Amino acid sequence: MATFVLVPGAWLGGWCWRNVARLLRSAGHDAITITLTGLAERAHLLTPAVDLGTHIEDVVGALIYEDQQNVFLVGHSYGGVVVTAAAARLPERVRGLVYLDASVPENGLSNHDVLPQRVRETIWESARNGGDGWRVPPPAAIDWGLDDGTRAWVAPRLTPHPLKSLEDPAHLPAGSLAEVPRAFLRSSPSSSVYQSFLERARVEGWLCHELDGGHYAMLTAPNVVATALLSVAGEWKPGEPRQRRRPMADPAFPERIRFEGQVAVVTGAGRGLGAAYARLLAARGASVVVHDAGVAPDGSGFDPAVADTVVQEIMGRGGTAVASYENLESEAGCRRLIEIAVERFKRIDVLVPNAGLVIFRSVEETDLATWNRMVNVGIHAPFHLVQAALPHMKRQGYGRIVLTTSGRAMRLDSAAVGLTAYCVGKMGQLGLMVGVAAEMQDIDIRVNAISPVASTRVLRRRAPELRTEHVAPGVAFLASSSCKVSGIVLRAAGGRFSTGEYHFGDGVDFGPEPVEPETLAERWREVSGSAVGNSP
Numbered sequence: 001m002a003t004f005v006l007v008p009g010a011w012l013g014g015w016c017w018r019n020v021a022r023l024l025r026s027a028g029h030d031a032i033t034i035t036l037t038g039l040a041e042r043a044h045l046l047t048p049a050v051d052l053g054t055h056i057e058d059v060v061g062a063l064i065y066e067d068q069q070n071v072f073l074v075g076h077s078y079g080g081v082v083v084t085a086a087a088a089r090l091p092e093r094v095r096g097l098v099y100l101d102a103s104v105p106e107n108g109l110s111n112h113d114v115l116p117q118r119v120r121e122t123i124w125e126s127a128r129n130g131g132d133g134w135r136v137p138p139p140a141a142i143d144w145g146l147d148d149g150t151r152a153w154v155a156p157r158l159t160p161h162p163l164k165s166l167e168d169p170a171h172l173p174a175g176s177l178a179e180v181p182r183a184f185l186r187s188s189p190s191s192s193v194y195q196s197f198l199e200r201a202r203v204e205g206w207l208c209h210e211l212d213g214g215h216y217a218m219l220t221a222p223n224v225v226a227t228a229l230l231s232v233a234g235e236w237k238p239g240e241p242r243q244r245r246r247p248m249a250d251p252a253f254p255e256r257i258r259f260e261g262q263v264a265v266v267t268g269a270g271r272g273l274g275a276a277y278a279r280l281l282a283a284r285g286a287s288v289v290v291h292d293a294g295v296a297p298d299g300s301g302f303d304p305a306v307a308d309t310v311v312q313e314i315m316g317r318g319g320t321a322v323a324s325y326e327n328l329e330s331e332a333g334c335r336r337l338i339e340i341a342v343e344r345f346k347r348i349d350v351l352v353p354n355a356g357l358v359i360f361r362s363v364e365e366t367d368l369a370t371w372n373r374m375v376n377v378g379i380h381a382p383f384h385l386v387q388a389a390l391p392h393m394k395r396q397g398y399g400r401i402v403l404t405t406s407g408r409a410m411r412l413d414s415a416a417v418g419l420t421a422y423c424v425g426k427m428g429q430l431g432l433m434v435g436v437a438a439e440m441q442d443i444d445i446r447v448n449a450i451s452p453v454a455s456t457r458v459l460r461r462r463a464p465e466l467r468t469e470h471v472a473p474g475v476a477f478l479a480s481s482s483c484k485v486s487g488i489v490l491r492a493a494g495g496r497f498s499t500g501e502y503h504f505g506d507g508v509d510f511g512p513e514p515v516e517p518e519t520l521a522e523r524w525r526e527v528s529g530s531a532v533g534n535s536p
Helices: 014-026 040-045 052-065 079-089 117-130 148-157 163-167 195-203 222-235 272-283 305-316 331-345 368-396 420-439 468-478 517-522 524-528
Strands: 003-007 030-033 071-076 094-100 182-186 207-210 263-266 287-291 320-324 350-352 398-404 444-453 489-493 496-500
Touching (some): 003 014, 003 052, 003 079, 014 030, 014 040, 014 148, 052 163, 071 079, 071 222, 094 222, 117 163, 182 222, 195 207, 263 331, 272 287, 272 305, 272 320, 272 350, 272 468, 287 305, 305 320, 320 331, 331 368, 350 368, 368 398, 368 420, 368 444, 398 468, 420 444, 444 468, 468 489, 517 524
Parallel strands (some): 003 030, 003 071, 071 094, 094 182, 263 287, 263 350, 287 320, 350 398, 398 444, 444 489
Antiparallel strands (some): 489 496
16 A cells, blocks of 8 residues: 655645545555645635745654655645655655656755746736735636636635745755655646656656646546556555666757756856857756846947847747846946846856957057956956855855856967957966865866857957857856866867866976076977977
8 A cells, every 4th residue: 555645736725636635545545635834724824934844844744743654745836845855854754756747846946946937927926916925826817727617616725825935945955865766747748837847857767657637637637647646656666675766868868968947147148159158058947147238349338238138039938037237347246246146046056257358459558447447357257256156156065167268368379469468367267267166176066167269249250160159068068067077178169179277298307406597498398398389
Protein backbone atom coordinates (compact mmCIF):
# COMPACT_ATOMS: atom_id res chain seq x y z
CA MET A 1 0.00 0.00 0.00
CA ALA A 2 1.22 3.48 -0.88
CA THR A 3 0.41 6.71 0.94
CA PHE A 4 -0.13 9.87 -1.09
CA VAL A 5 -0.04 13.31 0.57
CA LEU A 6 -1.83 15.68 -1.83
CA VAL A 7 -0.99 19.40 -1.63
CA PRO A 8 -3.01 21.94 -3.65
CA GLY A 9 -1.90 25.04 -5.49
CA ALA A 10 -3.01 28.66 -5.06
CA TRP A 11 -6.66 29.47 -4.20
CA LEU A 12 -7.50 25.81 -3.62
CA GLY A 13 -7.95 23.57 -0.60
CA GLY A 14 -7.74 19.87 0.10
CA TRP A 15 -11.23 19.64 -1.41
CA CYS A 16 -9.79 19.88 -4.95
CA TRP A 17 -8.28 16.40 -4.52
CA ARG A 18 -11.47 14.66 -3.31
CA ASN A 19 -12.11 12.62 -6.47
CA VAL A 20 -8.45 11.68 -6.89
CA ALA A 21 -8.24 10.68 -3.22
CA ARG A 22 -11.40 8.56 -3.52
CA LEU A 23 -9.94 6.71 -6.51
CA LEU A 24 -6.62 6.09 -4.76
CA ARG A 25 -8.37 4.75 -1.67
CA SER A 26 -10.62 2.51 -3.72
CA ALA A 27 -7.44 1.02 -5.24
CA GLY A 28 -6.26 0.05 -1.75
CA HIS A 29 -3.99 2.99 -1.01
CA ASP A 30 -4.12 5.84 1.49
CA ALA A 31 -4.56 9.49 0.52
CA ILE A 32 -4.16 12.52 2.80
CA THR A 33 -5.41 15.83 1.45
CA ILE A 34 -3.83 19.00 2.83
CA THR A 35 -5.46 22.41 3.11
CA LEU A 36 -2.80 25.08 3.55
CA THR A 37 -3.17 27.81 6.18
CA GLY A 38 -5.40 30.67 5.04
CA LEU A 39 -7.15 28.72 2.27
CA ALA A 40 -10.57 27.03 1.96
CA GLU A 41 -11.90 25.85 5.36
CA ARG A 42 -8.85 27.51 6.96
CA ALA A 43 -9.49 30.88 5.27
CA HIS A 44 -10.21 32.47 8.65
CA LEU A 45 -6.49 32.09 9.43
CA LEU A 46 -5.38 34.24 6.49
CA THR A 47 -3.23 37.23 7.54
CA PRO A 48 -0.37 39.17 5.91
CA ALA A 49 2.03 37.06 7.99
CA VAL A 50 1.12 33.75 6.31
CA ASP A 51 4.13 32.84 4.20
CA LEU A 52 5.84 29.92 2.52
CA GLY A 53 7.25 28.79 5.87
CA THR A 54 3.71 28.52 7.24
CA HIS A 55 2.67 26.23 4.40
CA ILE A 56 5.79 24.12 4.70
CA GLU A 57 4.97 23.60 8.38
CA ASP A 58 1.46 22.50 7.38
CA VAL A 59 2.92 19.60 5.40
CA VAL A 60 5.76 18.82 7.80
CA GLY A 61 3.30 18.80 10.70
CA ALA A 62 0.99 16.41 8.89
CA LEU A 63 3.83 13.95 8.33
CA ILE A 64 5.02 14.16 11.92
CA TYR A 65 1.70 14.13 13.78
CA GLU A 66 0.15 11.53 11.47
CA ASP A 67 3.39 9.53 11.89
CA GLN A 68 3.67 9.08 8.14
CA GLN A 69 6.65 7.29 6.56
CA ASN A 70 7.53 6.49 2.94
CA VAL A 71 4.94 8.87 1.53
CA PHE A 72 4.55 10.20 -1.96
CA LEU A 73 4.38 13.99 -1.66
CA VAL A 74 2.28 15.35 -4.53
CA GLY A 75 2.21 19.08 -5.27
CA HIS A 76 0.05 20.92 -7.78
CA SER A 77 1.14 24.31 -9.20
CA TYR A 78 2.39 26.45 -6.26
CA GLY A 79 2.18 23.27 -4.15
CA GLY A 80 5.33 22.09 -5.94
CA VAL A 81 7.39 24.64 -4.00
CA VAL A 82 5.77 23.57 -0.72
CA VAL A 83 6.35 19.82 -1.17
CA THR A 84 9.94 20.38 -2.32
CA ALA A 85 10.83 22.36 0.79
CA ALA A 86 8.93 19.94 3.06
CA ALA A 87 10.78 16.98 1.54
CA ALA A 88 14.08 18.78 2.12
CA ARG A 89 13.13 19.04 5.81
CA LEU A 90 12.14 15.36 6.20
CA PRO A 91 13.71 13.43 3.32
CA GLU A 92 13.79 10.23 5.37
CA ARG A 93 9.96 10.17 5.40
CA VAL A 94 9.51 10.76 1.65
CA ARG A 95 9.36 7.90 -0.85
CA GLY A 96 9.07 10.25 -3.81
CA LEU A 97 8.15 13.76 -4.96
CA VAL A 98 5.51 14.16 -7.65
CA TYR A 99 4.86 17.46 -9.43
CA LEU A 100 1.47 17.81 -11.14
CA ASP A 101 1.92 20.78 -13.49
CA ALA A 102 3.84 22.30 -10.60
CA SER A 103 6.64 24.77 -9.94
CA VAL A 104 10.02 23.16 -9.29
CA PRO A 105 12.15 25.54 -7.20
CA GLU A 106 15.89 25.64 -6.71
CA ASN A 107 17.58 26.75 -3.53
CA GLY A 108 16.98 30.43 -2.89
CA LEU A 109 14.20 30.77 -5.48
CA SER A 110 10.54 31.50 -4.88
CA ASN A 111 7.46 30.40 -6.81
CA HIS A 112 7.48 33.83 -8.48
CA ASP A 113 11.15 33.50 -9.42
CA VAL A 114 10.59 30.34 -11.47
CA LEU A 115 7.47 31.54 -13.31
CA PRO A 116 7.35 33.80 -16.39
CA GLN A 117 7.22 37.52 -15.77
CA ARG A 118 3.76 37.88 -17.31
CA VAL A 119 2.36 35.48 -14.70
CA ARG A 120 4.09 37.32 -11.85
CA GLU A 121 2.83 40.69 -13.06
CA THR A 122 -0.74 39.43 -13.30
CA ILE A 123 -0.55 38.17 -9.70
CA TRP A 124 0.97 41.41 -8.41
CA GLU A 125 -1.67 43.50 -10.19
CA SER A 126 -4.44 41.32 -8.77
CA ALA A 127 -3.07 41.73 -5.23
CA ARG A 128 -2.79 45.51 -5.65
CA ASN A 129 -6.24 45.97 -7.12
CA GLY A 130 -8.28 43.47 -5.14
CA GLY A 131 -6.27 42.19 -2.20
CA ASP A 132 -4.95 45.22 -0.31
CA GLY A 133 -1.51 44.43 -1.67
CA TRP A 134 -1.02 41.22 0.37
CA ARG A 135 -3.56 38.65 -0.76
CA VAL A 136 -4.31 37.46 -4.28
CA PRO A 137 -8.01 37.04 -5.16
CA PRO A 138 -9.00 33.99 -7.22
CA PRO A 139 -8.76 34.80 -10.94
CA ALA A 140 -12.10 35.45 -12.56
CA ALA A 141 -11.10 34.99 -16.20
CA ILE A 142 -8.97 31.85 -15.91
CA ASP A 143 -9.86 28.88 -18.10
CA TRP A 144 -10.39 26.12 -15.56
CA GLY A 145 -11.53 23.65 -18.22
CA LEU A 146 -14.57 22.71 -16.13
CA ASP A 147 -18.07 21.80 -17.22
CA ASP A 148 -20.85 24.07 -15.97
CA GLY A 149 -21.85 21.79 -13.09
CA THR A 150 -18.31 21.38 -11.76
CA ARG A 151 -17.60 25.09 -12.18
CA ALA A 152 -20.65 25.93 -10.09
CA TRP A 153 -19.31 23.65 -7.35
CA VAL A 154 -15.71 24.93 -7.55
CA ALA A 155 -16.26 28.71 -7.76
CA PRO A 156 -17.56 29.33 -4.21
CA ARG A 157 -14.73 27.22 -2.75
CA LEU A 158 -11.94 29.36 -4.20
CA THR A 159 -10.36 31.68 -1.63
CA PRO A 160 -7.66 34.43 -1.75
CA HIS A 161 -4.06 33.28 -1.54
CA PRO A 162 -1.35 34.98 0.58
CA LEU A 163 1.02 36.88 -1.73
CA LYS A 164 3.98 36.51 0.62
CA SER A 165 4.00 32.72 0.22
CA LEU A 166 4.50 33.16 -3.52
CA GLU A 167 7.42 35.56 -3.07
CA ASP A 168 9.35 33.77 -0.30
CA PRO A 169 12.41 31.80 -1.44
CA ALA A 170 12.65 28.09 -0.76
CA HIS A 171 15.62 27.01 1.33
CA LEU A 172 16.91 23.62 0.22
CA PRO A 173 20.07 22.49 2.03
CA ALA A 174 22.70 21.09 -0.31
CA GLY A 175 22.18 17.38 -0.88
CA SER A 176 18.91 17.22 1.06
CA LEU A 177 16.99 15.83 -1.93
CA ALA A 178 19.81 13.79 -3.48
CA GLU A 179 18.19 10.45 -2.61
CA VAL A 180 14.55 11.46 -3.16
CA PRO A 181 13.17 10.23 -6.53
CA ARG A 182 11.07 12.74 -8.45
CA ALA A 183 8.42 12.63 -11.14
CA PHE A 184 6.81 15.31 -13.29
CA LEU A 185 3.24 14.99 -14.60
CA ARG A 186 2.61 17.53 -17.36
CA SER A 187 -1.12 18.08 -17.80
CA SER A 188 -1.34 21.35 -19.77
CA PRO A 189 0.79 20.84 -22.90
CA SER A 190 -0.87 23.79 -24.66
CA SER A 191 0.63 26.19 -22.07
CA SER A 192 4.33 27.11 -21.94
CA VAL A 193 4.33 28.02 -18.25
CA TYR A 194 5.53 24.64 -16.95
CA GLN A 195 7.33 23.39 -20.06
CA SER A 196 10.79 24.29 -18.75
CA PHE A 197 10.23 22.11 -15.67
CA LEU A 198 9.34 19.15 -17.85
CA GLU A 199 12.51 19.67 -19.91
CA ARG A 200 14.60 19.82 -16.76
CA ALA A 201 12.92 16.68 -15.43
CA ARG A 202 13.71 14.76 -18.59
CA VAL A 203 17.34 15.83 -18.63
CA GLU A 204 17.79 14.92 -14.95
CA GLY A 205 16.22 11.50 -15.44
CA TRP A 206 12.96 11.89 -13.50
CA LEU A 207 9.89 9.85 -14.31
CA CYS A 208 7.83 11.94 -16.74
CA HIS A 209 4.27 11.52 -17.97
CA GLU A 210 2.25 13.82 -20.22
CA LEU A 211 -1.45 13.77 -19.36
CA ASP A 212 -4.69 15.16 -20.73
CA GLY A 213 -6.86 17.30 -18.53
CA GLY A 214 -5.39 20.81 -18.39
CA HIS A 215 -3.69 22.59 -15.51
CA TYR A 216 -6.45 21.65 -13.04
CA ALA A 217 -6.46 17.98 -14.06
CA MET A 218 -7.31 16.77 -10.54
CA LEU A 219 -10.69 18.52 -11.06
CA THR A 220 -11.21 17.91 -14.77
CA ALA A 221 -9.66 14.44 -15.14
CA PRO A 222 -9.30 12.79 -11.72
CA ASN A 223 -9.19 9.31 -13.28
CA VAL A 224 -6.19 10.32 -15.39
CA VAL A 225 -4.35 11.83 -12.42
CA ALA A 226 -5.06 8.88 -10.11
CA THR A 227 -3.90 6.42 -12.77
CA ALA A 228 -0.68 8.39 -13.29
CA LEU A 229 0.00 8.50 -9.53
CA LEU A 230 -0.51 4.75 -9.24
CA SER A 231 1.80 4.25 -12.21
CA VAL A 232 4.50 6.34 -10.52
CA ALA A 233 4.06 4.40 -7.27
CA GLY A 234 4.40 1.15 -9.21
CA GLU A 235 7.64 2.27 -10.87
CA TRP A 236 9.12 3.24 -7.50
CA LYS A 237 8.81 -0.16 -5.84
CA PRO A 238 9.17 -0.23 -2.03
CA GLY A 239 12.09 -2.65 -2.15
CA GLU A 240 14.23 -0.43 -4.39
CA PRO A 241 17.15 1.45 -2.80
CA ARG A 242 16.47 5.12 -2.09
CA GLN A 243 18.71 6.76 -4.61
CA ARG A 244 18.63 9.31 -7.35
CA ARG A 245 17.70 7.98 -10.77
CA ARG A 246 20.49 8.11 -13.26
CA PRO A 247 20.20 11.20 -15.51
CA MET A 248 19.15 10.37 -19.03
CA ALA A 249 20.58 12.17 -22.01
CA ASP A 250 18.00 14.15 -23.93
CA PRO A 251 18.61 13.17 -27.55
CA ALA A 252 17.31 16.52 -28.79
CA PHE A 253 19.32 18.66 -26.36
CA PRO A 254 22.27 16.74 -24.87
CA GLU A 255 23.66 18.46 -21.78
CA ARG A 256 21.58 21.52 -22.64
CA ILE A 257 22.59 24.69 -20.84
CA ARG A 258 19.59 26.46 -19.33
CA PHE A 259 19.10 29.43 -17.00
CA GLU A 260 15.56 28.97 -15.64
CA GLY A 261 15.27 30.64 -12.24
CA GLN A 262 18.48 32.60 -12.80
CA VAL A 263 18.94 36.34 -13.16
CA ALA A 264 21.52 37.87 -15.49
CA VAL A 265 22.72 41.47 -15.62
CA VAL A 266 24.30 42.48 -18.94
CA THR A 267 25.66 45.98 -19.40
CA GLY A 268 25.85 47.62 -22.81
CA ALA A 269 23.10 45.23 -23.84
CA GLY A 270 21.13 47.51 -26.14
CA ARG A 271 23.33 46.98 -29.17
CA GLY A 272 25.94 44.71 -30.66
CA LEU A 273 27.57 42.08 -28.50
CA GLY A 274 25.64 42.92 -25.32
CA ALA A 275 22.30 42.60 -27.11
CA ALA A 276 23.36 39.20 -28.50
CA TYR A 277 24.32 38.05 -25.00
CA ALA A 278 21.02 39.25 -23.52
CA ARG A 279 18.92 37.59 -26.23
CA LEU A 280 20.66 34.23 -25.87
CA LEU A 281 20.52 34.19 -22.07
CA ALA A 282 16.82 35.09 -22.17
CA ALA A 283 16.12 32.46 -24.83
CA ARG A 284 17.74 29.92 -22.50
CA GLY A 285 15.42 30.88 -19.64
CA ALA A 286 17.22 33.66 -17.75
CA SER A 287 15.50 36.77 -16.46
CA VAL A 288 17.71 39.50 -17.93
CA VAL A 289 18.38 43.06 -16.79
CA VAL A 290 19.21 44.81 -20.05
CA HIS A 291 21.39 47.77 -19.20
CA ASP A 292 22.16 50.45 -21.78
CA ALA A 293 22.15 54.22 -21.41
CA GLY A 294 22.00 54.60 -25.19
CA VAL A 295 25.13 56.71 -25.44
CA ALA A 296 27.10 57.65 -28.55
CA PRO A 297 30.42 55.90 -29.32
CA ASP A 298 32.28 58.59 -27.35
CA GLY A 299 30.02 58.15 -24.30
CA SER A 300 27.92 61.26 -24.80
CA GLY A 301 24.13 61.45 -25.01
CA PHE A 302 21.31 59.34 -23.59
CA ASP A 303 18.62 57.24 -25.29
CA PRO A 304 16.53 54.82 -23.18
CA ALA A 305 14.90 53.42 -26.31
CA VAL A 306 18.09 51.45 -27.02
CA ALA A 307 17.60 49.19 -23.98
CA ASP A 308 13.82 49.28 -24.25
CA THR A 309 13.91 47.86 -27.78
CA VAL A 310 15.87 44.78 -26.71
CA VAL A 311 13.58 44.24 -23.70
CA GLN A 312 10.50 44.42 -25.92
CA GLU A 313 12.06 41.95 -28.34
CA ILE A 314 12.85 39.47 -25.55
CA MET A 315 9.40 39.77 -24.01
CA GLY A 316 7.78 39.44 -27.42
CA ARG A 317 9.43 36.04 -27.70
CA GLY A 318 8.09 34.94 -24.32
CA GLY A 319 11.18 35.84 -22.30
CA THR A 320 11.64 37.92 -19.18
CA ALA A 321 13.60 41.17 -19.19
CA VAL A 322 13.67 44.64 -17.68
CA ALA A 323 15.59 47.71 -18.80
CA SER A 324 18.07 49.86 -16.89
CA TYR A 325 19.73 53.09 -17.99
CA GLU A 326 22.08 53.83 -15.08
CA ASN A 327 25.22 55.90 -15.60
CA LEU A 328 27.97 53.38 -14.91
CA GLU A 329 30.66 56.07 -14.71
CA SER A 330 29.62 56.49 -11.07
CA GLU A 331 29.82 54.01 -8.20
CA ALA A 332 26.23 54.88 -7.29
CA GLY A 333 25.04 54.01 -10.80
CA CYS A 334 26.75 50.63 -10.67
CA ARG A 335 25.29 49.80 -7.27
CA ARG A 336 21.85 50.93 -8.38
CA LEU A 337 21.96 48.56 -11.36
CA ILE A 338 22.59 45.57 -9.08
CA GLU A 339 19.87 46.80 -6.72
CA ILE A 340 17.40 46.87 -9.61
CA ALA A 341 18.13 43.21 -10.35
CA VAL A 342 17.77 42.13 -6.72
CA GLU A 343 14.69 44.25 -6.04
CA ARG A 344 12.93 42.93 -9.12
CA PHE A 345 14.06 39.31 -9.17
CA LYS A 346 15.35 38.71 -5.59
CA ARG A 347 18.76 37.45 -6.74
CA ILE A 348 21.60 37.79 -9.24
CA ASP A 349 23.34 34.77 -10.77
CA VAL A 350 25.17 36.15 -13.80
CA LEU A 351 27.03 39.43 -14.26
CA VAL A 352 28.39 40.41 -17.67
CA PRO A 353 30.06 43.86 -17.59
CA ASN A 354 30.13 44.31 -21.35
CA ALA A 355 29.69 48.09 -21.63
CA GLY A 356 32.77 49.85 -22.96
CA LEU A 357 34.02 52.82 -24.93
CA VAL A 358 36.40 52.89 -27.90
CA ILE A 359 37.91 56.36 -28.33
CA PHE A 360 40.92 56.66 -30.61
CA ARG A 361 43.43 59.09 -29.11
CA SER A 362 47.19 58.91 -28.90
CA VAL A 363 48.75 59.16 -25.44
CA GLU A 364 49.69 62.79 -26.07
CA GLU A 365 46.23 63.67 -27.38
CA THR A 366 44.33 62.03 -24.49
CA ASP A 367 42.99 64.85 -22.32
CA LEU A 368 42.04 64.35 -18.68
CA ALA A 369 38.29 64.21 -19.39
CA THR A 370 38.74 61.43 -21.97
CA TRP A 371 41.12 59.50 -19.71
CA ASN A 372 38.77 59.71 -16.73
CA ARG A 373 35.82 58.55 -18.82
CA MET A 374 37.74 55.58 -20.21
CA VAL A 375 39.00 54.57 -16.76
CA ASN A 376 35.54 55.00 -15.22
CA VAL A 377 33.88 52.77 -17.81
CA GLY A 378 36.73 50.31 -18.36
CA ILE A 379 38.00 49.78 -14.79
CA HIS A 380 35.88 51.47 -12.15
CA ALA A 381 32.51 50.26 -13.47
CA PRO A 382 33.42 46.53 -13.64
CA PHE A 383 35.00 46.77 -10.19
CA HIS A 384 31.98 48.46 -8.60
CA LEU A 385 29.54 46.09 -10.34
CA VAL A 386 31.43 43.04 -9.11
CA GLN A 387 31.76 44.54 -5.64
CA ALA A 388 27.99 45.14 -5.45
CA ALA A 389 27.04 41.73 -6.87
CA LEU A 390 29.36 39.54 -4.81
CA PRO A 391 27.46 39.72 -1.47
CA HIS A 392 24.33 38.40 -3.18
CA MET A 393 26.21 35.66 -5.01
CA LYS A 394 28.01 34.62 -1.82
CA ARG A 395 24.72 34.43 0.05
CA GLN A 396 23.35 32.18 -2.70
CA GLY A 397 26.56 30.16 -2.79
CA TYR A 398 26.61 30.57 -6.56
CA GLY A 399 27.49 33.07 -9.26
CA ARG A 400 29.11 33.56 -12.65
CA ILE A 401 30.99 36.73 -13.70
CA VAL A 402 32.09 37.26 -17.30
CA LEU A 403 34.38 40.26 -17.70
CA THR A 404 35.46 41.71 -21.05
CA THR A 405 39.00 42.07 -22.34
CA SER A 406 40.51 42.48 -25.78
CA GLY A 407 43.31 41.05 -27.88
CA ARG A 408 44.15 44.67 -28.73
CA ALA A 409 45.48 45.00 -25.18
CA MET A 410 47.22 41.64 -24.82
CA ARG A 411 49.49 41.39 -27.85
CA LEU A 412 51.63 43.96 -29.62
CA ASP A 413 50.94 42.39 -32.99
CA SER A 414 47.19 42.86 -32.39
CA ALA A 415 47.41 46.40 -31.00
CA ALA A 416 46.09 49.48 -32.77
CA VAL A 417 47.46 52.98 -32.61
CA GLY A 418 45.37 55.35 -30.53
CA LEU A 419 43.86 52.79 -28.12
CA THR A 420 46.17 53.16 -25.13
CA ALA A 421 43.42 54.21 -22.72
CA TYR A 422 41.20 51.42 -24.05
CA CYS A 423 43.98 48.87 -23.53
CA VAL A 424 44.50 49.99 -19.94
CA GLY A 425 40.84 49.32 -19.20
CA LYS A 426 40.82 45.91 -20.85
CA MET A 427 43.97 44.74 -19.07
CA GLY A 428 42.62 46.12 -15.80
CA GLN A 429 39.72 43.68 -16.11
CA LEU A 430 42.18 40.79 -16.33
CA GLY A 431 43.60 41.85 -12.98
CA LEU A 432 40.08 42.07 -11.59
CA MET A 433 39.33 38.58 -12.92
CA VAL A 434 42.39 37.01 -11.31
CA GLY A 435 42.00 38.83 -7.99
CA VAL A 436 38.31 38.03 -7.51
CA ALA A 437 38.76 34.44 -8.72
CA ALA A 438 41.43 33.94 -6.05
CA GLU A 439 39.05 35.24 -3.35
CA MET A 440 36.19 32.99 -4.54
CA GLN A 441 38.10 29.70 -4.81
CA ASP A 442 36.11 28.06 -1.99
CA ILE A 443 32.69 29.14 -3.33
CA ASP A 444 30.88 28.17 -6.54
CA ILE A 445 31.48 31.63 -7.99
CA ARG A 446 33.45 31.52 -11.24
CA VAL A 447 35.14 34.55 -12.77
CA ASN A 448 36.37 34.55 -16.37
CA ALA A 449 36.68 36.92 -19.32
CA ILE A 450 35.58 37.00 -22.93
CA SER A 451 37.84 38.47 -25.61
CA PRO A 452 35.37 39.06 -28.46
CA VAL A 453 35.84 40.04 -32.07
CA ALA A 454 32.65 41.02 -33.88
CA SER A 455 31.31 43.46 -36.41
CA THR A 456 29.79 46.18 -34.23
CA ARG A 457 29.62 49.95 -34.50
CA VAL A 458 33.14 50.31 -33.01
CA LEU A 459 34.82 48.07 -35.61
CA ARG A 460 36.44 50.31 -38.20
CA ARG A 461 36.34 47.80 -41.04
CA ARG A 462 33.44 46.01 -42.68
CA ALA A 463 33.37 42.36 -41.60
CA PRO A 464 29.86 40.89 -41.89
CA GLU A 465 31.27 37.41 -41.27
CA LEU A 466 32.17 38.40 -37.68
CA ARG A 467 28.65 38.16 -36.26
CA THR A 468 27.85 38.92 -32.64
CA GLU A 469 25.86 35.68 -32.53
CA HIS A 470 29.15 33.82 -33.00
CA VAL A 471 30.44 35.22 -29.70
CA ALA A 472 27.29 34.87 -27.56
CA PRO A 473 27.54 31.07 -27.05
CA GLY A 474 30.94 31.59 -25.41
CA VAL A 475 29.46 34.04 -22.92
CA ALA A 476 26.50 31.71 -22.28
CA PHE A 477 28.90 28.88 -21.44
CA LEU A 478 31.04 31.01 -19.12
CA ALA A 479 27.82 32.26 -17.48
CA SER A 480 26.46 28.76 -16.87
CA SER A 481 26.79 26.15 -14.15
CA SER A 482 28.57 23.98 -16.73
CA CYS A 483 31.57 26.29 -16.45
CA LYS A 484 33.70 24.99 -13.57
CA VAL A 485 36.86 27.05 -14.17
CA SER A 486 38.05 30.53 -13.22
CA GLY A 487 40.78 32.82 -14.49
CA ILE A 488 40.41 31.92 -18.18
CA VAL A 489 40.19 34.24 -21.19
CA LEU A 490 37.95 32.86 -23.93
CA ARG A 491 38.64 34.37 -27.34
CA ALA A 492 35.70 34.27 -29.74
CA ALA A 493 35.66 35.43 -33.34
CA GLY A 494 33.63 34.30 -36.34
CA GLY A 495 32.74 30.92 -34.83
CA ARG A 496 36.28 30.10 -33.66
CA PHE A 497 37.01 29.77 -29.94
CA SER A 498 40.30 29.46 -28.08
CA THR A 499 41.44 30.02 -24.51
CA GLY A 500 44.34 31.96 -23.12
CA GLU A 501 46.17 32.14 -19.82
CA TYR A 502 49.32 33.94 -18.70
CA HIS A 503 52.26 31.55 -19.17
CA PHE A 504 56.01 31.73 -18.61
CA GLY A 505 58.47 30.07 -20.93
CA ASP A 506 61.19 27.73 -19.70
CA GLY A 507 63.69 30.59 -19.61
CA VAL A 508 67.36 30.32 -18.55
CA ASP A 509 68.72 29.73 -15.04
CA PHE A 510 71.89 31.84 -14.65
CA GLY A 511 72.61 30.60 -11.13
CA PRO A 512 72.68 32.28 -7.72
CA GLU A 513 74.91 35.26 -8.66
CA PRO A 514 73.57 38.40 -10.41
CA VAL A 515 74.24 38.44 -14.14
CA GLU A 516 75.38 41.32 -16.30
CA PRO A 517 72.70 42.95 -18.47
CA GLU A 518 74.89 42.19 -21.47
CA THR A 519 74.44 38.50 -20.71
CA LEU A 520 70.68 38.90 -21.04
CA ALA A 521 71.19 40.71 -24.33
CA GLU A 522 73.41 37.94 -25.66
CA ARG A 523 71.06 35.13 -24.66
CA TRP A 524 67.76 36.93 -25.22
CA ARG A 525 66.40 34.33 -27.62
CA GLU A 526 66.81 31.61 -24.97
CA VAL A 527 65.27 33.80 -22.26
CA SER A 528 62.28 34.82 -24.36
CA GLY A 529 61.69 31.41 -25.92
CA SER A 530 58.94 31.67 -28.55
CA ALA A 531 57.59 34.95 -27.21
CA VAL A 532 56.73 37.73 -29.63
CA GLY A 533 59.61 40.11 -30.13
CA ASN A 534 62.61 37.83 -29.71
CA SER A 535 65.15 40.44 -30.72
CA PRO A 536 66.13 42.80 -27.88
